[in-house]
Amino acid sequence: MYFPDLTRRDEVDYHNNREVFYADYKKNHKKVAEDCKHRCVYCDITSEEYGGDDMQLDHFRPQEHFDNLKAHPHNLYLSCPKCNVLKTSDWPCQKNKDDAPSFVGGIGYLDRFERKAKEFLEVDVNGNIIHRAGPVNYMIKKMLLNRPSRVNVRRKRAIEDKKTKIIKGIARLADKLTQDEEQGKITREQRLERMKVIRRLSHMVKSV
Ligand SMILES: [Zn+2]
Numbered sequence: 001m002y003f004p005d006l007t008r009r010d011e012v013d014y015h016n017n018r019e020v021f022y023a024d025y026k027k028n029h030k031k032v033a034e035d036c037k038h039r040c041v042y043c044d045i046t047s048e049e050y051g052g053d054d055m056q057l058d059h060f061r062p063q064e065h066f067d068n069l070k071a072h073p074h075n076l077y078l079s080c081p082k083c084n085v086l087k088t089s090d091w092p093c094q095k096n097k098d099d100a101p102s103f104v105g106g107i108g109y110l111d112r113f114e115r116k117a118k119e120f121l122e123v124d125v126n127g128n129i130i131h132r133a134g135p136v137n138y139m140i141k142k143m144l145l146n147r148p149s150r151v152n153v154r155r156k157r158a159i160e161d162k163k164t165k166i167i168k169g170i171a172r173l174a175d176k177l178t179q180d181e182e183q184g185k186i187t188r189e190q191r192l193e194r195m196k197v198i199r200r201l202s203h204m205v206k207s208v
Pocket residue numbers: 040041042043044045079080081082083084
């Protein structure tokens with residue numbers, strides 16, 4: 001439900017018809033968005049939850065410190081505008097060395113294509129990101145990842161997930177009643193009576 005594992009497509013899939021990368025990095029938007037599963041790699045809000053197509057491309061290793069990665073699509077990560085602004089061109093680790101670690105100790109940034117987020121963080125029942133390891137605390141502080149708007153989005157997602165599970169459970173219960181009637185375990189009247197309760201419950205859940 002949160003921070004899924006990400007895999008990057010091959011470099012050649014980002015080539016233009018002259019078989020090189022686009023000089024204008026913004027032309028990679030659609031493919032980068034797909035690679036990032038249409039979520040901000042930092043706060044996890046989805047394009048849909050954000051309410052439009054305004055998600056941006058962040059240079060994970062900032063252009064200011066990694067001149068040669070400006071146009072490289074593997075350095076582009078989908079980000080909501082707010083996370084992009086808060087990250088700025090901050091890069092507390094070694095600069096101008098492409099393969100240097102993106103965090104050292106607890107300082108730096110988690111590369112979602114290199115490491116699985118689940119090993120470094122979890123999301124609690126209230127929607128807060130909880131640090132488990134690595135640079136998560138640094139990122140929470142620098143990028144305000146637990147700002148109220150994002151906590152609410154994550155909590156709402158958890159509620160919707162629970163609602164879906166409850167509705168599916170109710171549907172199974174209704175099927176069971178039908179079966180019970182067919183097998184003569186209950187009468188038609190008993191099934192109809194119980195279905196009234198089930199429908200009320202279902203309506204209540206959907207209206208939450
Ligand atoms: Zn974000």
